[in-house]
Amino acid sequence: MIKLHHLNKSRSKRIIWLLEELNVKYEVAAYQRDPATFLAPPELKSVHPLGKSPILEDDGMIIAESGAITEYLIDKYADGLFAPQRGTKEYVEYSQWMHFAESSAILPLLLKIFVEKDGAETNFLAGYADMETAKVLRFFDDSLEGRRYLVADQLSGADIMMSFIVELVKNNGEFDKYKNIAVYAQQLASHPAFIQADSIELQAEA
DSSP states (O other), X not given: OEEEEEEXXXXXXXXXXXXXXXXXXXXXXXXXXXXXXXXXXXXXXXXXXXXXSOEEEETTEEEESHHHHHHHHHHHHSTTOSSOOTTSHHHHHHHHHHHHHTTTTHHHHHHXXXXXXHOOOOSSHHHHHHHHHHHHHHXXXXXXXXXXXXXXXXXXXXXXXXXXXXXXXXXXTOTTTOHHHHHHHHHHHTSHHHXXXXXXXXXXXX
């Protein structure tokens, strides 16, 4: 059976959502962040040397990195759903969003979080993080104009990957600045599997 090593308040929530969409049997091994440091517990290092989440176990393999996990699950279990056909223009668009989620989009948002947690005055980093965050989120928001989903008007792995970025925008209270992202968030949350993933995550934190 598939086993997902899930850390609370982490990117692995979107893997729970994907597993629910795929309707496959799986189990969740839940881990809690240290309340003082907000770091993952050392037990995760016994699963993967980086000690991060998500980590997926399937068919004797241990797979790290949420983008790789998403691609693996879709390739193996989706039966043609949740990704455009390879070799098409839509697939190229899909691939760009898959990589954007964990590269251009996430970096400035994480920098903002780290700067705020550190609390020290910076000469460059805080301003850079604000500027880059505004740039990538404006690009994301503009790209959603007139769209329900990112690619081919249907839910795909790209939407599941980008859902973590949406969650960060929501947590920052910035839906009023990015109207298309706010509407998109409602669209994603309309999926029963998304709602179920929320419920499973809450249970894992209990």
